[in-house]
Amino acid sequence: MPADSTATPPPGAGDAPRTAALARRAAAAFPDARLSAADTRPFPVVMARGLRDRIVDVDGREYLDFHLSSGALVLGHAHPDVLPALERQVAAGGNFGAMNEAAIDLAERIIAAVPSIDSVKFVVSGTEATLHAIRMARAYTGRDLIVRFEGAYHGHLDMVSLSNKLASLTAHDRDKKPSLRPIPDCPGIPRVIQELCLVASFNDADAIRRIFVDYGDRIACVIMEPFQRFIEPQPGFLDLVRRLTRAHGALLIFDEIVTGFRFGPGGAQEHYGVRPDLTTLGKIIGAGYPNGAIGGTAEIMNAVAGRNARTPVYMAGTFAGQAVAAAGGAATLDVLARPGAYDTLFALGERARGGLERAFSRRGVPGRVFGVGPLFHIFFADADVRDARDALAEDRTRRKRVWDALLRRGVHITGARGFVSLQHTVATVDDFVDRFDRALGDL
Numbered sequence: 281m282p283a284d285s286t287a288t289p290p291p292g293a294g295d296a297p298r299t300a301a302l303a304r305r306a307a308a309a310f311p312d313a314r315l316s317a318a319d320t321r322p323f324p325v326v327m328a329r330g331l332r333d334r335i336v337d338v339d340g341r342e343y344l345d346f347h348l349s350s351g352a353l354v355l356g357h358a359h360p361d362v363l364p365a366l367e368r369q370v371a372a373g374g375n376f377g378a379m380n381e382a383a384i385d386l387a388e389r390i391i392a393a394v395p396s397i398d399s400v401k402f403v404v405s406g407t408e409a410t411l412h413a414i415r416m417a418r419a420y421t422g423r424d425l426i427v428r429f430e431g432a433y434h435g436h437l438d439m440v441s442l443s444n445k446l447a448s449l450t451a452h453d454r455d456k457k458p459s460l461r462p463i464p465d466c467p468g469i470p471r472v473i474q475e476l477c478l479v480a481s482f483n484d485a486d487a488i489r490r491i492f493v494d495y496g497d498r499i500a501c502v503i504m505e506p507f508q509r510f511i512e513p514q515p516g517f518l519d520l521v522r523r524l525t526r527a528h529g530a531l532l533i534f535d536e537i538v539t540g541f542r543f544g545p546g547g548a549q550e551h552y553g554v555r556p557d558l559t560t561l562g563k564i565i566g567a568g569y570p571n572g573a574i575g576g577t578a579e580i581m582n583a584v585a586g587r588n589a590r591t592p593v594y595m596a597g598t599f600a601g602q603a604v605a606a607a608g609g610a611a612t613l614d615v616l617a618r619p620g621a622y623d624t625l626f627a628l629g630e631r632a633r634g635g636l637e638r639a640f641s642r643r644g645v646p647g648r649v650f651g652v653g654p655l656f657h658i659f660f661a662d663a664d665v666r667d668a669r670d671a672l673a674e675d676r677t678r679r680k681r682v683w684d685a686l687l688r689r690g691v692h693i694t695g696a697r698g699f700v701s702l703q704h705t706v707a708t709v710d711d712f713v714d715r716f717d718r719a720l721g722d723l
């Protein structure tokens with residue numbers, strides 16, 4: 281046991297028989313013993329149930345949950361106003377593979393909240409949403425090239441698994457400006473796909489201008505996270521991309537899979553005041569169940585749906601508009617629409633960021649805490665970050681050590697990013713900050 285009383289027993293210790301047994305089965309059943317690349321824990325943890333702002337593993341050990349299913353659970357686990365909606369839909373048969381009221385309810389709520397969205401199409405994940413948004417842009421413009429920003433994440437498709445992971449760049453390459461040509465994130469991505477993608481550096485006005493001068497009439501779309509991972513757009517940058525895309529007949533896609541309904545009802549586009557042509561949504565709109573959506577202006581959505589005598593863009597899916605996820609999503613948006621919901625989320629996020637920053641200075645460890653509203657990102661270097669290459673300045677070894685220490689201290693969080701939910705309390709946030717402070721002390 282660690283010396284202080286706030287720490288839970290370390291999950292790696294030998295008093296976790298169910299975890300040990302399940303970890304052996306997982307190692308046999310999965311080639312890397314993981315469910316997802318995001319699952320990077322230093323020792324096996326197998327979760328059993330979630331309750332409000334906590335998550336409990338199969339051996340009954342409780343963790344403060346700041347991962348929240350990669351941010352999908354903006355209301356926390358099993359919210360009392362969402363659970364009945366999910367249960368009703370499950371009891372009603374769950375899935376119909378056909379038009380259903382829950383899907384219509386959810387679509388209407390999205391349309392009402394996001395001014396750039398006149399209609400939506402549902403898919404089952406964020407990844408599928410970006411796939412279809414890009415296909416729609418290509419169909420609408422009749423062009424093939426897409427532009428993306430280095431370090432942004434848009435899911436695990438071939439056409440966007442490019443220039444996201446930069447950690448493996450050599451020191452020499454890190455210092456260079458990003459090349460226009462993408463770097464594949466993993467083996468298996470065909471060269472022909474890479475050739476259809478151009479890469480710019482986030483917040484680099486000259487780079488994006490140059491791309492449009494050289495390729496403007498061949499670009500179908502720019503796809504971007506308006507708030508890229510944890511990096512704020514510089515004033516005027518989103519406006520510039522908006523102007524360039526419009527001037528050259530390309531579409532602007534905002535990937536709001538993280539920021540949608542998190543930065544406010546209208547997402548990052550409302551927060552920063554820039555309207556895209558197409559928006560991708562995921563995470564929050566499924567209440568923890570798989571869901572994704574593409575929304576856009578009537579003109580574009582009607583065109584890709586085949587109105588006005590155009591050939592429709594093919595969109596299908598066994599689970600599109602799945603009723604359980606849609607019912608949970610609609611109930612979630614109803615809770616978020618209550619007066620004060622975002623004030624609470626933003627205040628908790630602010631409290632987390634402030635406390636974590638104070639822990640850095642108290643312990644004399646160089647670090648920054650970035651974020652907006654209920655999202656915070658802990659960065660292990662005292663540096664400004666304007667683009668993905670600036671982010672390479674981080675001390676990743678130190679980050680990993682603190683992350684591992686946090687898990688041992690009963691905090692569930694991965695990567696460097698955390699989320700608060702509407703079921704988090706000031707006490708939970710302060711408890712987390714305290715555990716973080718002690719984890720820094722372990723260094």
Ligand SMILES: Cc1ncc(COP(=O)(O)O)c(C=O)c1O
Binds near residue numbers: 408435536562563
């Ligand atoms: C900005 C962004 N786009 C797309 C995705 C992919 O969504 P999904 O994991 O649901 O496929 C993610 C996932 O974290 C994301 O953060």
